[in-house]
Amino acid sequence: MKILRTPDARFADLPDFPFTPHYCEVKDSDGTSLRIHYVDEGPRGASPVLLMHGEPSWSFLYRKIIASLAARGHRVVAPDLVGFGRSDKPAEQSDYTFERHVRWMSDWLAATRLTDITLFCQDWGGLIGLRLVAAFPENFARVVVANTGLPTGEGFSEGFKRWLEFSQSTPTLPIGQIVGMGCKRGLSEIEKAAYDAPFPDESFKAGARRFPALVPITPEHGSVAENKAAWKVLEKFSKPFLTAFSDSDPVTKGGDLNFQQRVAGASGQKHATITEAGHFLQEDKPDEIADLLDRFIASTK
Template identity: 45%
Template sequence: MPIQALRTPDDRFADLPGYPWAPHHVADLPGFEGLRLHYLDEGPRDAPHTFLCLHGQPTWSYLYRRMIPVFLEAGGRVVAPDLFGFGKSDKPVDDAAYTYAFHRNTLLRLVERLDLRNITLVCQDWGGILGLSLPPAMPERFSRLIVMNTGIPVGRSLGPGFDAWKAWVRTQPDMKVGALLKRGTKHLTDAEAAAYDAPYPDASFKGGVRRFPELVAIEPGMEGIAEGEAAADFWANRWTGQSFMAIGMADPVLGDGPMTALRSQIRNCPEPMRIADAGHFVQEWGEPIARAALASFKG
């Protein structure tokens, strides 16, 4: 039975500041037939590196607008999808449609559909929770990692910061996304904050925003633990690519402590770039991060 979904009108995305790229869509991913997924696909298809930029909650590919130009300038290809429920992608109406497997399988099928290779995984928040689980399933496709303010949940608490965030989201069925971003990102303009609100005409479009905190595998038996355990093993013992870590130090949920712990799980991960005034949405400080990451990579 097809999943009932809403589609944000295109006119809500007109003239977004710093986001000039053409939309791409796919509506027949295996297992997701009838749902239209949006993604950016910029740069040469035969580029030596493909930057797969994965957003989290409650953002969308707009979050990468400060990093994408740097990757393109370096001759890379950039693919930045909007997960279902976010950005320009379709938004299932039933909150229960959003599961860990639903989102992870979307990304696996998209990587296969586009036949992405020599991938530099660029991830933060749920982009990391999901993204870090992809290479164990297709290791031949990934060669580098840029990781920011995220974690690998394996059935244990992420700490009181996450517990507080999860409890707060439960009280916000119509979360004001732009206002949230602006509170933690003082240099964000009103127009940029409004761009984060653009995907959501009303609360009925925010099922994904509401659901994501409930899906983090912090308790025994939750979906995603097996994938998280496989990811932890992969990054600690089988990863042979290059890594770069940036930490938004003002993040009260996934800041220095959790990221230092994550670094210990990533084989040969060098000393991270620490950005004192950056919060959870560290891509809003993305241009210097992207330049530092590229400078650190060899080849």
């Protein structure tokens, strides 16, 4: 694989993102080394809260949540998926598959030795994060899912259809604008620029381009069988499992009910709806999400 690496200068002076970068090297099955970036804030001795982003964002999405939880004594870890943020970016769309992403992040999880994890995952952070839960259930103490799913080839929403068509046809993928359109509050130009920072030009966006086409929405898609196997584990996952979907996301609306009905640990939980929030609810309601995580951890210890 040809690997692109965003220059560090692109990440200088980001708003509300003073965090020290941490890096972990993983090897692909073809022998290529990949550097994965992650934020790691708060006391190292505390149980980690793992925040996983999706498409086309990066750990910047969690900046306010990271600061809030770390100030309350939590260890907060927020990786950038391969192809995003400060992580390495394979140059070709064909380099990206669902299973490769799962392997890369599985190797990252093993290398960081995180245990007793509270997972918060949204968008592709859920598709990949839930596969990690299914592969390593003993590493996770509790899970919060928000505006995400684990598709097994049974179709898609009209909102996702529009996003898929746009992402595969537009000559320029305007990352900052896309994130802004997925928020209720709107983003400042400085914030949009921070979402554009990982991508100096279109050649860096192969992962962002490819992700929508990898969602297994038909039986013919890759990873349908693997996701079905993961669901069998998740259905028996009896540790605390909470849904916190927003009220204004056309892509994942109603998906919380699937988790509530199927995952053992979701039974009896005080599931939340984040109001006045779009697809990127972390931008719209960061304080509410931090409060929810803090309460959920305290009430389920």
